[in-house]
Amino acid sequence: MMLRFKLKFLPLCLLFLCYQAHATDWVENNEIGELFKEADVTGTFVLYDVSADQFTGFNRERAETRYIPASTYKIANSLIGISVGAVKDVDEILPYGGGEQFIKAWEKDMSLRDAIKISNVPIFQELARRIGLARMQENISRLEYGNQNIGQVVDRFWLDGPLEISAIEQVLFVSKLTQNKLNYPINNQKAVVEILEIEKSDEWSLHAKTGWQTATDPGIGWWVGWVNRGGNIYAFALNLDMDEIVDAPKRIELGKAALKALKVL
DSSP states (O other): OHHHHHHHHHHHHHHHHHHHHHHHSEEEOHHHHHHHHHHTOOEEEEEEETTTTEEEEEOHHHHTSEEOOGGGGHHHHHHHHHHHTSSSSTTSOBOOOSSOOSSGGGSSOBOHHHHHHTTOHHHHHHHHHHHOHHHHHHHHHHHTOTTOOOTTOTTTHHHHSSOOEEHHHHHHHHHHHHTTOSSSOHHHHHHHHHHTEEEEOSSEEEEEEEEEEOSSSSOEEEEEEEEEETTEEEEEEEEEEOOSGGGTHHHHHHHHHHHHHTTOO
């Protein structure tokens, strides 16, 4: 009995030790801390330089703390959806379901490509229902995404919980995605990478997704993604306490300021 117990929990122990090893490679950046202070917000920012295997950021304790992912989960939702055949590709049109929505622009049937740009919640809820609870849980576990707990409501778990993920776990997840290192078809990973591109220059491309969960007090705002600069990957995640819509722009403003301070943008 004791041997079976040890074998059952050995993979979890190894995963924890691996995570701890990553977390020790942390450089606290005072300049980023000043940016948060000047913006008068409580939060964290973490950058993961893949080639150097190095974390740089502000507020390590918070970076290791799990929060509800909100719309940043649309990254994983898209990958799972196309991989299990819930949609044939990122351009298949999904119905939003009708009725009045929180944002007027959401009141339209659209593809994942278009829906992710405006963070269309009902479209991704429809995708989640097509995936189904059992397949969703199987794939969340396969991705080792955060606490891997989706509860029993297939179209709300990333908005209200119980799913939670830390900023450090976010950067490890997206860094694998952009390198095609997740255990999914490479074409599917590339498709998700493509629809997440939001900005591009001659030297770099920026891929990212915002999120805002209001299920807790305070609410949490997210900005998660990566910069591909000459083939070098810099994955990042920002989260901050956010209760008012007027604070929403601070996510990207602070994130870009941090990336510039670190000379990634």
